[in-house]
Amino acid sequence: MSAYSEYRVGEPIADTRSPGGPMNDRWSQRKFEAQLVNPANRRHHTVIVVGTGLAGASAAATLGEQGYRVESFCYQDSPRRAHSIAAQGGINAAKNYRNDGDSVQRLFHDTVKGGDFRARESNVHRLAEISLQIIDQCVAQGVPFAREYGGLLNTRSFGGTQVSRTFYAAGQTGQQLLLGAYQALERQIAAGQVTMHPRTEMLDLIVTPQDGRARGIVTRDLVTGKVERHLADAVVLCTGGYGNVFYLTTNAKGCNATAIWRAHRHGALLANPCYTQIHPTCIPVSGDHQSKLTLMSESLRNDGRVWVPKATGDERHPGQIPEDERDYYLERVYPAFGNLVPRDIASRAAKNVCDEGRGVGPGGRGVYLDFADAIERLGRKAIEARYGNLFEMYERITGEDPYTRPMRIYPAIHYTMGGLWVDYDLQSTIPGLFVAGEANFSDHGANRLGASALMQGLADGYFVVPVSVNNYLGETRIAPADPADPALAAAADAAEAGVRERVERLLAVDGDRTADSFHRELGQLMWELCGMERTEESLTEALRRIPALREEFWRRLKVPGGPEQLNQSLEKAGRVADFLELAELLVLDALHREESCGGHFRAESQTPEGEALRDDERFSYVAAWEFAGVGEPPVLHREELAFVEEKPTTRSYA
Amino acid sequence: MSDLMELTLRVWRQPGPDADGEMRTYTVADVSPDMSFLEVLDVLNEELAARGEEPVAFxxxxxxxxxxxxxxxxNGEPHGPQKRTTACQLHMRHFADGDVIDVEPWRAAAFPVVRDLVVDRGALDRIVGAGGYITAPTxxxxxxxxxxxxKDAADEAFTAAACIGCGACVAACPNASAMLFTAAKIKHLNVLPQGRPEAGTRVLDMVAAMDAEDFGGCTNVGACATACPKGIPVDVITEMNRDWLKAAARSRKSGR
Known part of the structure; x- marks a missing residue:
């Protein structure tokens, strides 16, 4: 046991912002009770929004429309490139256009259940309610959703639901929704309401010591290297998840946890970091050079059959392996659901057969997803119509033709449900610091359903953050940030000096290993010891190795180039340094949660069928962690979860 | 992997916007056909960093x-030789052992080089800001x-909206014109009923914004559509010109 795992238990924490009363009325009630700011006074207030994905772009645009002065930041060269752009499948909304029994109540139910009863009911209910307005808003903006011949919107089904409520734009729904938000943002930029800072990375939060409020951020201009302060009256973080702590993921290369980790170090609690989602159908690693993984839509499992050779080390071409020497293991072990078992089951099963030495492709980390039967049954044309673009993408990456040779797939980290703890207003434990989208922990519990990430990002950004920021500024009557205010200037000076000092420190190590090589090693360690299946033993081992790797990082890191230039090695180094701290907390959270739920699978806690076994008696709470110093045991604050509407049951899709 | 390749990369190196640049030659060994083009640059950069040299910025x-x-x-083509494929999805199986490959940034006055292969494409965002939206406050x-x-309007809008804003069209055009980019955004919005009310001002304002940047004019070469990794059809330019003429005539009449 490491000293780090000797965490303390602090005071319980509770959401005090959600009104009580009937679930159906809570959001209306909250909006009614929220304080307002006179339109004429809004222009005196500055709001910082970090990140320009669905949550960030929609929040910045909407706050700009309301008359606030908004400062928007992204590390990319354009706000349109944030990683929401890569979301494929769709966005859920309880429109019930199909008349198939959908409703706000049902979307709420599906989301709470899909999250394995580890989400806060009032937040989820609000999400389901707002889903209706999101579709209206996006259509008005010109998002080209798929339509029927009659001109009305088309929908499709997704995992974990029995209704057809997923709106989509081919396999590029994220792109189209983000362009809608980006265009609204560009309109506000042109109008002078929003000042855009592209290629600018947030490296610290400014918190004033006397009242503990978030009053700005410190950034580094990625082109010139200039370190600068930006003061504001509220700060909104929309900086995405921390999946890249695993290195090889479906996230973009630049996705990082620095903004939320810096906020955490200032006292914002970080909740449920061990809830990480693994997607079963990604294109496998092809060699040591691999830099990221590409998702293949879950929909492929409707027609593809998953198998591996029965014998270990069988290196024959798949076409030469006769039927009776193949193991269609999902169909064999889960006859009722077959190839359509939930994401976590499919992922673990693939890992198990590969661990047995029956994996296929380079490195033996892959299983076949075979369309031969479907092509024979339905014809190549039908398969082409359903999955043509995906097959094309697969061929482009692997050089193999999936019409004649089965696809090779393997699970990969895709999304993180944990994040900064927020109340119903999406306010963190630092007053004036709001957190939206994947960066917060709020709506998906221990597992996110497909097509719900886009819904949450836009719900938070278009509809929740504006109400919360209004309320915060109205309620506190906070004076506009004054750069000459001595206390604020001192806090900003200190934060700025800290950032400069850290940049210098990264450059000064001058060792012999690149940030990338450390990132790769950290990712491999996390994937092996804290990935699809976690045990007390593996997690304890991880807690032993992470501090050692961190120590080595600060001893052997090599960052070429200087601080005052475009220096991508320096950018990476700072992000990896933060991942090396966050990883330890993620593992500790996984170790402390001695139950399996959603994306967190502890091998010690499973049913005889291998399903996740929750322990509601002991763990029906949100684990919100308080930072106590690097490598120092953190403090656990528990938020007990009350289930009023939904009764926790064993999650079953049988 | 048995078929590893050795490649010679000639890469544009330029320390900053105002500095002179030059092509510099590097050898990368053990390139697997399964690598993406960017992963080859990753490998090169790791080697450069190990030698204490500055990695190639891209x-x-x-x-x-x-x-x-x-x-x-x-090799002179934006995103490389494979059609409808961005450089990140271009894999090394399209190259052969011993190949000499030139790697350069987008070349256009409107896209000044920031460093090495990194350029500033802010002009594209400004064109969108001039009218590439539908006014529909939250x-x-x-x-x-x-x-x-x-359905056909929705599908046409989607085809045009598939643009990823990479700027390959500008880089491919001998005049460095941004017509395909601008026209695709106009088409996406003007073909939808929601975009109709602002259709005229949109095309006038966006074309004016495009002209205000350092882009060249269109001479109907069509290299833009050939280079486009998302297959945006060149017809959108014709449609934009038609929309522009109509809108210009109407605005002259109304004295706008």
Whole structure:
């Protein structure tokens, strides 16, 4: 046991912002009770929004429309490139256009259940309610959703639901929704309401010591290297998840946890970091050079059959392996659901057969997803119509033709449900610091359903953050940030000096290993010891190795180039340094949660069928962690979860 | 892997916007055909860093062909030799052992080089800001089914909206014109009933914004559409010109 795992238990924490009363009325009630700011006074207030994905772009645009002065930041060269752009499948909304029994109540139910009863009911209910307005808003903006011949919107089904409520734009729904938000943002930029800072990375939060409020951020201009302060009256973080702590993921290369980790170090609690989602159908690693993984839509499992050779080390071409020497293991072990078992089951099963030495492709980390039967049954044309673009993408990456040779797939980290703890207003434990989208922990519990990430990002950004920021500024009557205010200037000076000092420190190590090589090693360690299946033993081992790797990082890191230039090695180094701290907390959270739920699978806690076994008696709470110093045991604050509407049951899709 | 390749890369190195640049030659060994083009640059950069040299700066992010960040001219072609493929999705099986490959940034006056292969494409964002949106402030939207959209219009809008804003069209054009980019955004919005009310001002304002940047004019070469990794059809330019003429005539009449 490491000293780090000797965490303390602090005071319980509770959401005090959600009104009580009937679930159906809570959001209306909250909006009614929220304080307002006179339109004429809004222009005196500055709001910082970090990140320009669905949550960030929609929040910045909407706050700009309301008359606030908004400062928007992204590390990319354009706000349109944030990683929401890569979301494929769709966005859920309880429109019930199909008349198939959908409703706000049902979307709420599906989301709470899909999250394995580890989400806060009032937040989820609000999400389901707002889903209706999101579709209206996006259509008005010109998002080209798929339509029927009659001109009305088309929908499709997704995992974990029995209704057809997923709106989509081919396999590029994220792109189209983000362009809608980006265009609204560009309109506000042109109008002078929003000042855009592209290629600018947030490296610290400014918190004033006397009242503990978030009053700005410190950034580094990625082109010139200039370190600068930006003061504001509220700060909104929309900086995405921390999946890249695993290195090889479906996230973009630049996705990082620095903004939320810096906020955490200032006292914002970080909740449920061990809830990480693994997607079963990604294109496998092809060699040591691999830099990221590409998702293949879950929909492929409707027609593809998953198998591996029965014998270990069988290196024959798949076409030469006769039927009776193949193991269609999902169909064999889960006859009722077959190839359509939930994401976590499919992922673990693939890992198990590969661990047995029956994996296929380079490195033996892959299983076949075979369309031969479907092509024979339905014809190549039908398969082409359903999955043509995906097959094309697969061929482009692997050089193999999936019409004649089965696809090779393997699970990969895709999304993180944990994040900064927020109340119903999406306010963190630092007053004036709001957190939206994947960066917060709020709506998906221990597992996110497909097509719900886009819904949450836009719900938070278009509809929740504006109400919360209004309320915060109205309620506190906070004076506009004054750069000459001595206390604020001192806090900003200190934060700025800290950032400069850290940049210098990264450059000064001058060792012999690149940030990338450390990132790769950290990712491999996390994937092996804290990935699809976690045990007390593996997690304890991880807690032993992470501090050692961190120590080595600060001893052997090599960052070429200087601080005052475009220096991508320096950018990476700072992000990896933060991942090396966050990883330890993620593992500790996984170790402390001695139950399996959603994306967190502890091998010690499973049913005889291998399903996740929750322990509601002991763990029906949100684990919100308080930072106590690097490598120092953190403090656990528990938020007990009350289930009023939904009764926790064993999650079953049988 | 048995078929590893050794490649010679001639890469544009330029320390800053105002500095002189030059092509510099590097050898990368043990290149697997399964690597993406950007992964070859990763390998080169790790080697450079190990030698204490500064890595080659290049833009990239999603590496799935959708964010539009990557922007390499490979052997004279934006995004390289494979059609409808961004550089991040271009794999080394399209190259052979011993190949000499030139890697350059987008070349256009409107896209000044920031460093090495990184350019500033802010001009594209400014064109969008001039009118590439539908004015629909949050909360003002009617029920989504209030206005049906004919399927063919929705599909056409989607085809045009598939643009990833990478700027390959500009890099491919001998005049460095941004007509395909601008026209695609106009087409996406003007073909939808929701975009109709602002159709005229949109085309006038966006074309004016495009002209205000350092882009060249269009001479109907069509290299833009050939280079486009998302297959945006060249017809959108014709349609934009038609929309522009109509709008210009109307605005002259109304004295706008």
């Amino acid at each position: 833009d990239h992010d999603c590496r799935e062909g959708i964010c539009g960040a990557c922007s390499l001219v490979i 909360g003002s939207a009617p029920e989504a089914h209030a206005t049906p959209v004919a």
